[in-house]
Amino acid sequence: MAQAITHQFEKNRALTVLKDLVSRPSGAIGLSLVMFHLVLAIISPYIAPYDYKLQNSYLMLSAPDAVHWLGADHLGRDVFSRTLMGGREALLVTGIATPLAVIWGGFIGILFGLVGGRLDEVLMRVVDAFLSLPWILKMLVIIVTFGSGTAVLIPTLAFFYGVPVIRIARAATHDVIARDFVWSAKARGHSRISIIWRELLPNVLDALMVEGAMRWSWMLLAFSSLSFLGFGVSPPTPDWGLMISDARGFMSFAPWGVIGPVIALSSLIIGINLTADALAKALGIDRAQKAPV
Amino acid sequence: MSSSSFIDIQNLSVGYTSRSQKIIKVLRDVSLTINRGESVGLVGESGSGKSTLALAAMGYFKRGLRALNGSVHFNNINMLGLDHDELQKIRGGNLALIPQNSGQSLTPTMRIGRQIAEALRLHSDLSQTAFDDRIIEILSQVRLPNPAALINRYPHELSGGQQQRVAIAMALAGQPDALLLDEPTTGLDVTTQAHILELLRDLARDRNMAMLYVSHDLGAISRVCDNVVVMYAGEVVLTGSSRQTLLAPKHPYAHGLLTSIPRLKQKELPVALDGRPPMPGEAITGCAFADRCALADDQCRTTSPPLTRLESAESIRCFHHDKIDQLATSSQKVKQRKAARKDTGETTLGLEDLAITYAKSGFLTQFLSNSPPPPATVDNININIEKGETLGLVGESGSGKSTILKTIAGLISPKNGGIILNQDTKLTAKVEDRPSMNLRQIQMIFQNPDDSLNPRHTVAQILAQPLRLYFQLSGKDLHDRSVKLLEQVRLGEHYLSRLPSQLSGGEKQRVAIARAFAAEPEIVLCDEVTSALDVSVQAAVLDLLNVLKKERGTTYIFVSHDLAVVKAISDRVAVLYQGRLCEIGPSDAVYQAPFHPYTDVLLGAVLEPDPDTAPTLSADDVVELSPPAKGCPFQRRCPKKLGEICENQTPPAQTSIQASNQGHVIHCHIPLKELH
Numbered sequence: 024m025a026q027a028i029t030h031q032f033e034k035n036r037a038l039t040v041l042k043d044l045v046s047r048p049s050g051a052i053g054l055s056l057v058m059f060h061l062v063l064a065i066i067s068p069y070i071a072p073y074d075y076k077l078q079n080s081y082l083m084l085s086a087p088d089a090v091h092w093l094g095a096d097h098l099g100r101d102v103f104s105r106t107l108m109g110g111r112e113a114l115l116v117t118g119i120a121t122p123l124a125v126i127w128g129g130f131i132g133i134l135f136g137l138v139g140g141r142l143d144e145v146l147m148r149v150v151d152a153f154l155s156l157p158w159i160l161k162m163l164v165i166i167v168t169f170g171s172g173t174a175v176l177i178p179t180l181a182f183f184y185g186v187p188v189i190r191i192a193r194a195a196t197h198d199v200i201a202r203d204f205v206w207s208a209k210a211r212g213h214s215r216i217s218i219i220w221r222e223l224l225p226n227v228l229d230a231l232m233v234e235g236a237m238r239w240s241w242m243l244l245a246f247s248s249l250s251f252l253g254f255g256v257s258p259p260t261p262d263w264g265l266m267i268s269d270a271r272g273f274m275s276f277a278p279w280g281v282i283g284p285v286i287a288l289s290s291l292i293i294g295i296n297l298t299a300d301a302l303a304k305a306l307g308i309d310r311a312q313k314a315p316v
Numbered sequence: 317m318s319s320s321s322f323i324d325i326q327n328l329s330v331g332y333t334s335r336s337q338k339i340i341k342v343l344r345d346v347s348l349t350i351n352r353g354e355s356v357g358l359v360g361e362s363g364s365g366k367s368t369l370a371l372a373a374m375g376y377f378k379r380g381l382r383a384l385n386g387s388v389h390f391n392n393i394n395m396l397g398l399d400h401d402e403l404q405k406i407r408g409g410n411l412a413l414i415p416q417n418s419g420q421s422l423t424p425t426m427r428i429g430r431q432i433a434e435a436l437r438l439h440s441d442l443s444q445t446a447f448d449d450r451i452i453e454i455l456s457q458v459r460l461p462n463p464a465a466l467i468n469r470y471p472h473e474l475s476g477g478q479q480q481r482v483a484i485a486m487a488l489a490g491q492p493d494a495l496l497l498d499e500p501t502t503g504l505d506v507t508t509q510a511h512i513l514e515l516l517r518d519l520a521r522d523r524n525m526a527m528l529y530v531s532h533d534l535g536a537i538s539r540v541c542d543n544v545v546v547m548y549a550g551e552v553v554l555t556g557s558s559r560q561t562l563l564a565p566k567h568p569y570a571h572g573l574l575t576s577i578p579r580l581k582q583k584e585l586p587v588a589l590d591g592r593p594p595m596p597g598e599a600i601t602g603c604a605f606a607d608r609c610a611l612a613d614d615q616c617r618t619t620s621p622p623l624t625r626l627e628s629a630e631s632i633r634c635f636h637h638d639k640i641d642q643l644a645t646s647s648q649k650v651k652q653r654k655a656a657r658k659d660t661g662e663t664t665l666g667l668e669d670l671a672i673t674y675a676k677s678g679f680l681t682q683f684l685s686n687s688p689p690p691p692a693t694v695d696n697i698n699i700n701i702e703k704g705e706t707l708g709l710v711g712e713s714g715s716g717k718s719t720i721l722k723t724i725a726g727l728i729s730p731k732n733g734g735i736i737l738n739q740d741t742k743l744t745a746k747v748e749d750r751p752s753m754n755l756r757q758i759q760m761i762f763q764n765p766d767d768s769l770n771p772r773h774t775v776a777q778i779l780a781q782p783l784r785l786y787f788q789l790s791g792k793d794l795h796d797r798s799v800k801l802l803e804q805v806r807l808g809e810h811y812l813s814r815l816p817s818q819l820s821g822g823e824k825q826r827v828a829i830a831r832a833f834a835a836e837p838e839i840v841l842c843d844e845v846t847s848a849l850d851v852s853v854q855a856a857v858l859d860l861l862n863v864l865k866k867e868r869g870t871t872y873i874f875v876s877h878d879l880a881v882v883k884a885i886s887d888r889v890a891v892l893y894q895g896r897l898c899e900i901g902p903s904d905a906v907y908q909a910p911f912h913p914y915t916d917v918l919l920g921a922v923l924e925p926d927p928d929t930a931p932t933l934s935a936d937d938v939v940e941l942s943p944p945a946k947g948c949p950f951q952r953r954c955p956k957k958l959g960e961i962c963e964n965q966t967p968p969a970q971t972s973i974q975a976s977n978q979g980h981v982i983h984c985h986i987p988l989k990e991l992h
Binding site: 046202203204206207208209210211212213221222225226 | 763835
């Protein structure tokens with residue numbers, strides 16, 4: 024019975040948090056943007072008006088019109104169709120890599136937080152040193168060595184974006200383990216596993232969820248940057264980063280090639296950030312307050 | 317509007333707009349006037365709106381709050397009509413605020429002198445040389461020792477009491493005509509509190525300042541204030557002179573508050589004020605206090621009583637203030653006697669030569685400096701606790717009382733000495749090595765239920781933890797047992813699905829108590845369990861602990877800094893200073909002469925809500941960071957210090973010879989006869 028109440032309550036909390044989230048303007052706008060992009064990524068192959076690979080040399084860099092809403096690119100491909108499908112690869116890769124990053128970073132961070140003491144101190148300095156290197160340099164080394172397929176990109180992104188999660192998870196763990204309810208559980212004689220699982224994790228998880236959302240938007244940006252540099256998806260697969268890179272040279276006389284993917288990418292990232300913000304507020308872990316002065 | 321009063325608040329309502337676009341009132345039509353040189357105390361439970369009112373007096377509203385109607389005048393200036401810059405000139409100048417937590421209100425990276433200089437510069441135009449003299453002058457006004465040296469110190473180098481004095485000094489820098497004090501002594505030790513209050517009292521008198529003193533502590537109010545305003549649910553329910561209000565309160569709420577305060581002279585437990593005040597925004601029909609009032613009738617529940625002025629110059633919001641005497645007699649019956657202690661003579665927990673140390677200097681530093689290790693934080697504690705008794709541990713912060721509890725619970729490992737359970741089992745130092753059976757027998761209740769209950773667990777989950785762990789209960793058994801436990805702490809079954817954030821402070825502590833009793837323990841360690849609660853709730857929690865003890869014969873070790881609370885609940889009391897035992901004995905004996913000099917200082921500093929008693933201040937309120945290496949622990953502050961003997965020799969344990977005071981031991985060099 025108590026178990027039943029527990030479960031019912033956990034469901035209730037998810038529901039209350041969700042309700043709170045969508046009741047906030049930032050949450051409502053953010054979440055609808057994210058949902059819009061996710062739905063689009065799934066259905067775009069079926070609704071795209073043209074084949075994304077179809078080249079038409081008559082249409083090269085032609086301006087938007089009633090037939091090709093966003094014009095055509097330098098190979099005469101329909102920019103609108105390509106924009107619709109340009110987020111699929113990015114969302115797939117980051118959608119898998121983000122949870123992986125949060126899981127491994129969170130696990131290590133909680134572990135460091137629990138171990139504490141000198142070992143934790145030394146290991147965190149290693150993490151700091153690692154974070155001080157520019158991420159793009161580290162990523163390029165991996166990609167140049169192992170190639171740039173999805174099978175390489177997912178673990179690479181997951182690894183590099185999990186490192187900052189360590190910091191967050193460790194800090195959240197430090198906050199929680201000093202509190203009396205952990206001492207109380209310890210004094211009762213609960214096992215270490217039980218204390219971590221029951222007392223610590225539910226409290227750290229909130230922080231990790233928000234951090235995960237933020238990491239997701241960073242990762243999307245990183246993925247697009249890699250594509251822009253030519254290390255992400257390979258042509259002719261449509262991708263916003265790659266599209267911006269391709270159309271960059273013609274921007275002065277054919278700006279439509281850039282506008283579509285730029286709006287798509289930024290709206291998704293803004294959507295994720297707004298959602299993360301509202302989520303932090305809905306979970307009650309947002310400590311940002313208006314300064315009194 | 318012009319008025320003769322210095323601070324003049326008329327019909328002020330303050331509120332905020334909720335997310336569902338409803339206007340929620342935190343203050344409802346409050347009027348308050350303070351004349352020059354008058355000090356007014358503002359009392360009420362947490363959430364009654366007293367801090368909001370005090371801040372409104374300086375034209376400040378917390379974020380989201382705004383004045384809905386009414387006026388605030390200070391020195392005939394309309395504070396609600398001023399813009400930011402004009403307000404800034406008055407605040408800190410003519411009108412100064414002393415906040416509750418001064419440690420947090422001082423800038424940690426700025427030296428004391430500069431912080432005060434900053435306040436001075438804003439509100440005066442002195443030359444640079446006159447400036448430094450003025451800073452020193454202000455610091456000596458608040459009776460800080462050696463002010464010239466102090467100006468170069470940082471806030472963290474000062475004790476809590478000294479920080480509070482610096483905050484007062486900063487408030488005085490602008491030469492204010494009025495002071496607003498928001499719980500200025502809460503969180504300070506008793507002796508420090510008494511000193512600060514005397515200081516405030518003298519300052520107000522010497523400078524003819526108007527003071528608004530916000531506090532939940534009626535003892536402090538009785539010491540400082542001429543008049544008292546009692547607030548309940550955002551309304552003023554009683555105003556009158558502090559003498560009238562504290563000796564013969566005419567409002568049932570004020571009466572309830574006063575009876576819920578434990579007193580040193582009282583043998584019974586204080587009477588709890590049941591129920592809880594309405595939350596802001598809750599629909600109130602009739603008198604807001606009707607649900608908790610023994611005098612309430614149908615009229616009270618339907619019509620809201622007006623604030624009427626009595627002949628005795630008091631104003632009161634109650635239909636039945638003439639029947640208040642009935643309340644006094646009826647509540648006499650409810651007074652709970654302390655649970656009688658069964659004299660079993662059986663020791664349930666023995667502390668043998670217990671010593672605990674936090675200070676761990678590194679091997680290298682010790683090797684290089686060749687200095688002896690610092691004295692142990694807690695040393696030489698020998699106490700046998702009998703089955704079914706309540707042992708109170710008192711002392712100021714840093715006396716090691718909580719450390720001892722944590723060591724018994726196995727959360728801190730002692731340096732040496734042993735903890736013997738039921739005369740035969742020596743408990744291991746670490747909680748991980750103790751068998752489940754022994755763990756179950758000792759349970760601990762923490763000071764702050766906000767911190768000791770996991771915010772993500774429901775009450776059902778919280779109670780299930782010990783029940784699953786010790787009794788392997790599950791399913792219906794678990795549920796039934798949880799409900800029974802909640803009933804024992806007087807909470808209903810519907811609380812099972814609540815989260816800690818959905819409970820009031822008192823309810824949270826009840827859940828924490830229920831969790832401790834779920835283990836069916838023999839010994840319950842109570843660490844300042846009532847310190848974070850309102851007085852009315854404190855009385856209810858003490859009552860609950862008393863009832864549970866009567867039913868189950870549980871042994872308590874009750875730690876508190878509040879001597880009156882300890883007196884109310886304990887059979888035996890141990891007074892600790894710097895981790896060393898000063899005095900131990902039956903509670904009646906400890907609270908009577910002969911006293912250990914430290915007990916004497918502590919008892920002298922206790923503030924009671926009685927205008928006729930004044931605290932005696934015998935020792936200064938310096939806080940010591942570590943115990944002395946040898947001799948008496950209290951040597952540096954003792955007002956009765958004999959001389960070198962106190963510094964070099966450990967004081968002998970002197971046993972009281974009176975038969976009634978069996979087991980009364982005082983550790984002091986001064987003969988018992990002279991310890992009066």
